[in-house]
Amino acid sequence: MKILTVSDKVDELIYSPALKRLGDGVDLILGCGDLPAYYLEFIVTMLGGPLFYVIGNHANAVRERHRPYSKWEYPGGCENIDGHVVRYKNLLIAGLEGSMRYNNNPYYQYTEREMARKVWGLVPGLLMNKLLYGRYLDILITHAPPQGVHDKSDRCHQGFRAFVRFMERFRPRYLIHGHVHIYNPNEITETQYRDTTVINTYGYRMLEIDEDTLL
Ligand SMILES: [Zn+2]
Numbered sequence: 001m002k003i004l005t006v007s008d009k010v011d012e013l014i015y016s017p018a019l020k021r022l023g024d025g026v027d028l029i030l031g032c033g034d035l036p037a038y039y040l041e042f043i044v045t046m047l048g049g050p051l052f053y054v055i056g057n058h059a060n061a062v063r064e065r066h067r068p069y070s071k072w073e074y075p076g077g078c079e080n081i082d083g084h085v086v087r088y089k090n091l092l093i094a095g096l097e098g099s100m101r102y103n104n105n106p107y108y109q110y111t112e113r114e115m116a117r118k119v120w121g122l123v124p125g126l127l128m129n130k131l132l133y134g135r136y137l138d139i140l141i142t143h144a145p146p147q148g149v150h151d152k153s154d155r156c157h158q159g160f161r162a163f164v165r166f167m168e169r170f171r172p173r174y175l176i177h178g179h180v181h182i183y184n185p186n187e188i189t190e191t192q193y194r195d196t197t198v199i200n201t202y203g204y205r206m207l208e209i210d211e212d213t214l215l
Helices: 037-047 112-133 161-170
Strands: 002-007 026-031 051-053 085-088 091-096 139-142 174-177 190-193 196-200 203-208
Touching (some): 037 051, 051 091, 085 112, 091 112, 112 161, 139 161, 161 174, 174 203
Parallel strands (some): 026 051, 174 196
Antiparallel strands (some): 002 203, 085 091, 190 196
């Protein structure tokens, strides 16, 4: 299964007619936050769905463009999977939005304790997966990174310990996040942590998963 993952940056190549060719054969799109609604809608229109996403800390990105004080507007044709466990074809996916709390903006920022509580909310779905499919999860999409993996020392870009615990306990094959911008091409964007490959998808990435190995 071919998966396109995106976050944080409107990529000129993706936001262009070239996407038709570039995204040929893509079965699924995953959005890891801080992207405007029009961009996700463009992608899902060009490639077809499904497109599962979580919202980043820059929540105004999901408000409709040109009307910054309007009510919340979410990208049409896309599915917000924050706090949900979903299944597409044989793939088990869950999402956790937002970043570490760093100011008093009320939206899409969480303390470590609040994020741990959000993880707890996923547990019934994960246990059901284990029962039905023999594994808890294949892909966790988040906006923020796990603590100590691709994260930074400033409060805003610190990773969550709750995600590290999640990987230790539920062993997803992938944790895909955004939030940490890449300015230097030598920066590490892929790290193995136990059974999980952690990927910073800043911009966009193509991921190929052999469905036969999902057991
Ligand atoms: Zn962010």
